[in-house]
Each structure stands twice: as C-alpha cells, then as structure tokens.
Amino acid sequence: MNPDSIVYRAAVWIIPLVIAIVFHEVAHGLVARGLGDPTAAERKRLSLNPLRHVDPIGTVVLPLILALTKMPVFGWAKPVPVNHARLRNPRGGMVLVALAGPGMNLLLALVGAVLIGLLFAITGEAELGPTGAFAAENLFNFVAVNVFLALFNLLPVPPFDGGHVVEGLLPPTLAARWASLAKFGFPLLFILLLVVPTVWPDADIVERVVLPPAQAVSGWFFAIAAMIAG
Numbered sequence: 001m002n003p004d005s006i007v008y009r010a011a012v013w014i015i016p017l018v019i020a021i022v023f024h025e026v027a028h029g030l031v032a033r034g035l036g037d038p039t040a041a042e043r044k045r046l047s048l049n050p051l052r053h054v055d056p057i058g059t060v061v062l063p064l065i066l067a068l069t070k071m072p073v074f075g076w077a078k079p080v081p082v083n084h085a086r087l088r089n090p091r092g093g094m095v096l097v098a099l100a101g102p103g104m105n106l107l108l109a110l111v112g113a114v115l116i117g118l119l120f121a122i123t124g125e126a127e128l129g130p131t132g133a134f135a136a137e138n139l140f141n142f143v144a145v146n147v148f149l150a151l152f153n154l155l156p157v158p159p160f161d162g163g164h165v166v167e168g169l170l171p172p173t174l175a176a177r178w179a180s181l182a183k184f185g186f187p188l189l190f191i192l193l194l195v196v197p198t199v200w201p202d203a204d205i206v207e208r209v210v211l212p213p214a215q216a217v218s219g220w221f222f223a224i225a226a227m228i229a230g
Contacts, residue, residue, distance in 0.1 A: 003133070010064050012134070016112075016142035017063050020105055020149055021077040022053050027104035028097055029080040035093040037086035045080045053077040079159075091168050091175070098164035105150035112142040113221040117228025143221050148214045155210070157192070158182040 002008060026048060029040030040046055045053070054060065058076035087093035116139045123132055154162040158181045167175045181188075197204035 003137075008134075012137045012141055013066075013145070014060065014063055015138055016145045018050050018054070018059060019142070020108060020146045021059060022048055022050050023104050023108055024101040024149060024153075025053050025077050025080040027100040028082060031100035032080075032082045032087065032093070032097045035096060036088035037083050037093075037097075039083045039086065040080045043081055053080075091172075095165050095168035098161040098168070101161050102150035102153050105146040105153075109143045109146040109150070109218070109221050110224070112139050112146065113225040114228060115139050116143070116222075116225035120225075120229035140222075143225075144214075144218050147218045147221065148210065151214050151217070152206075152210050155205070157188065158184070159189075 026046055029046045032039065033041050033046070050059075055076060055078050082094075082097055084090045084094050087097070116136065119128075119132065119136055119139065128136060153160050154165070156162040156166045158164075158167075158178070163178075163182070167178050170178055192205055197207070202208070
C-alpha cells in the first residue's frame with residue numbers, strides 16, 4: 001500500500017482510534033457491572049465488536065477528516081449505557097466508572113509502547129519492510145491516540161468523563177445542577193472546539209490545553225518503547 005495514499009493515511013489513524021474507543025467504552029461497562037450496574041451487559045454492549053459501538057460521525061467521518069487535514073485525531077463511540085441508580089454507591093461508583101475509560105486508554109498506550117519496542121528489537125528499523133512499517137505507524141498512532149483520548153475525556157465538561165468525575169465529587173445539590181448541564185454537552189462541545197478557536201485562536205482548548213500534556217505523556221511512553229528496543 002502506498003504510504004502517501006488517502007486509504008493508507010486513513011487506515012493508520014482510524015484502526016488505532018476504533019480499537020481505542022471500543023476498549024474505552026467497554027471499560028466503562030465492565031467497571032459499572034463490577035460496581036453493581038449490569039445495564040451494559042444486559043444490552044450486549046460489553047462486546048469488543050466495533051459494530052456495537054461505532055458512531056458513524058464520531059468514529060469514522062470526523063476522525064477521517066482530522067487525519068486527512070493533519071489535525072489531532074479524536075472521536076467518540078456510542079456511549080455504553082450506565083444506570084447510576086443501580087450502582088451500589090452511585091456517587092463514588094460514578095467517579096470510578098468515568099475514570100475507567102481514560103484509565104483503559106493509558107493502559108492501551110503502555111501496551112502499544114511495549115509492542116513498538118518489541119517490534120524494533122526483533123526486526124530493527126532498517127528491516128521493517130512495508131508490512132512492518134505499516135504496523136509501526138499504527139502502533140505509534142495507537143499510543144498517541146490513546147493518550148490524547150485519555151486526557152481529552154478528562155476535560156471537566158459534560159458530557160466528558162471529566163464532567164462525570166466533577167459531578168461525583170460535588171455536594172449533592174451542586175452535583176444535580178452540574179448534571180443538568182449534560183443536555184447542553186454537545187452544543188457546548190461544538191462551541192468550545194470549533195466556534196471559539198475560530199473567533200479567538202488563543203482559546204483553542206485542543207491546541208492550548210490538551211495537546212501539550214498529551215505530547216509530553218506520549219513522549220514518556222515512546223521513551224519506554226526506546227528502552228525495550230535497546
């Protein structure tokens with residue numbers, strides 16, 4: 001496959017992203033089940049089958065556009081259903097369920113770093129070949145995508161995981177008010193990510209807030225890969 005082709009450029013980003021978001025959502029459901037809420041399992045959303053989780057816009061169209069325009073690639077899947085009322089400890093459980101997704105992404109980034117190190121330790125950079133180069137690029141993007149998703153989802157804004165963490169930590173009265181903002185989540189997201197940076201470039205949340213720490217954390221994982229590769 002030609003590394004400069006649109007299909008290749010899309011594949012090396014969308015494959016890592018789909019894996020990252022599927023595991024992210026399943027992690028939410030698994031932790032929720034462990035804490036007393038089997039809703040995701042009842043609705044067969046604990047499957048690793050991407051078709052059960054893919055959102056056409058958030059999983060395919062938006063990431064494809066971002067990849068082809070060489071912008072930071074992110075996206076979302078259909079959220080795994082969680083019924084907070086069924087959790088044994090709804091407030092504390094909500095925080096743990098919310099953190100499970102980003103936690104899974106950081107674990108996947110570590111797995112990706114180890115695989116990069118092993119790939120280069122076994123083959124050597126000069127002997128990768130076309131297939132090995134494709135695998136290596138997928139793995140490098142896999143680390144970057146997972147780190148970015150973890151930090152992006154921890155933004156303290158509904159409906160992100162960070163917003164659920166804030167809700168779980170606030171006193172009940174304030175938590176209820178905070179939760180009421182969730183219905184404005186996606187319009188707010190649209191304004192913060194697209195409208196505000198256009199009008200006020202210095203307020204670009206992705207560029208100013210998420211990307212610098214994501215690059216730093218990715219660098220730590222790549223350092224682990226380099227140690228393994230020798």
